Amino acid sequence: MAFVKLENVTLEFPVQASKSDRRRVPSQGEKPVGGQLASSQSGQMVVRALDHLSLTLEPGDRLALLGHNGAGKTTLLRVMAKLYPPTHGRVTVQGRVAPLLNLSFGLDMDSTGYDNIFIRGLFLGMSKAELRRKADTIAEFSELGDFLDLPMRTYSSGMRARLAFAISTHVETDILLLDEVVATGDARFFKKANERLESFARESKILVLASHSNKVLREICNKALLLEHGRLKAFGAIDEVIETYAASTAGDAKA
Numbered sequence: 001m002a003f004v005k006l007e008n009v010t011l012e013f014p015v016q017a018s019k020s021d022r023r024r025v026p027s028q029g030e031k032p033v034g035g036q037l038a039s040s041q042s043g044q045m046v047v048r049a050l051d052h053l054s055l056t057l058e059p060g061d062r063l064a065l066l067g068h069n070g071a072g073k074t075t076l077l078r079v080m081a082k083l084y085p086p087t088h089g090r091v092t093v094q095g096r097v098a099p100l101l102n103l104s105f106g107l108d109m110d111s112t113g114y115d116n117i118f119i120r121g122l123f124l125g126m127s128k129a130e131l132r133r134k135a136d137t138i139a140e141f142s143e144l145g146d147f148l149d150l151p152m153r154t155y156s157s158g159m160r161a162r163l164a165f166a167i168s169t170h171v172e173t174d175i176l177l178l179d180e181v182v183a184t185g186d187a188r189f190f191k192k193a194n195e196r197l198e199s200f201a202r203e204s205k206i207l208v209l210a211s212h213s214n215k216v217l218r219e220i221c222n223k224a225l226l227l228e229h230g231r232l233k234a235f236g237a238i239d240e241v242i243e244t245y246a247a248s249t250a251g252d253a254k255a
């Protein structure tokens with residue numbers, strides 16, 4: 001059975017601040033942004049992006065990640081994808097994971113678009129047999145036609161994104177991790193990409209999606225986790241957590 005389990009996970013990025021003469025006086029009612037600036041045990045300055053997070057996801061869970069800029073949403077997705085090892089705590093993931101976090105991962109600019117279907121597909125854990133079965137469907141979905149025989153360095157950024165999106169959303173997966181990747185291609189492809197994403201989300205067993213669009217989150221997710229400076233502020237049914245978040249930001253627009 002697929003699952004994702006985080007036990008007391010903390011993630012700190014070591015950073016170096018430059019000394020300056022800037023005098024910073026915190027303003028009243030300052031809005032939250034970023035993780036926590038702190039010192040590690042060895043005295044090194046760090047950004048604590050995730051702070052003692054625990055949660056378990058099981059098949060059927062479609063989790064929305066909510067929170068201010070720098071709250072830790074992308075970092076949490078990267079921890080679940082095992083791209084970042086936690087500083088403290090434990091992450092256990094069982095099942096096949098498809099991370100759609102960075103559309104340019106695993107693409108070779110000197111190879112043709114068609115060859116990249118295989119290169120990125122293998123990188124995402126698809127087998128050669130699966131790729132042979134799906135290559136034509138992926139090529140067709142990208143709508144790149146004869147351009148698939150040209151090296152990817154000759155593509156525009158939107159054309160690259162189309163191909164990367166087409167490959168990533170045709171992987172058979174248990175756990176799908178998504179980071180605001182819905183803004184792909186031109187207006188017509190965007191609509192098609194959204195439809196593909198919704199059906200891909202329904203096919204996968206567990207989904208985690210970070211987005212600032214409540215509309216997108218409500219359409220796709222059933223649960224939500226609200227982060228503030230890397231700490232868990234709320235976790236539960238999507239509508240309740242969106243409401244909690246809305247209540248905490250009420251009045252910001254007027255300020």
Ligand SMILES: Nc1ncnc2c1ncn2[C@@H]1O[C@H](COP(=O)(O)OP(=O)(O)OP(=O)(O)O)[C@@H](O)[C@H]1O
Nearest residue numbers: 013034035047049068069070071072073074075076
């Ligand atoms: N490579 C890095 N080095 C140092 N600090 C980092 C690094 N990546 C992220 N951070 C810090 O970690 C914190 C969380 O960042 P993260 O990207 O996870 O936030 P987010 O919730 O996805 O934000 P947004 O909504 O703006 O995309 C921020 O304070 C950010 O400055």
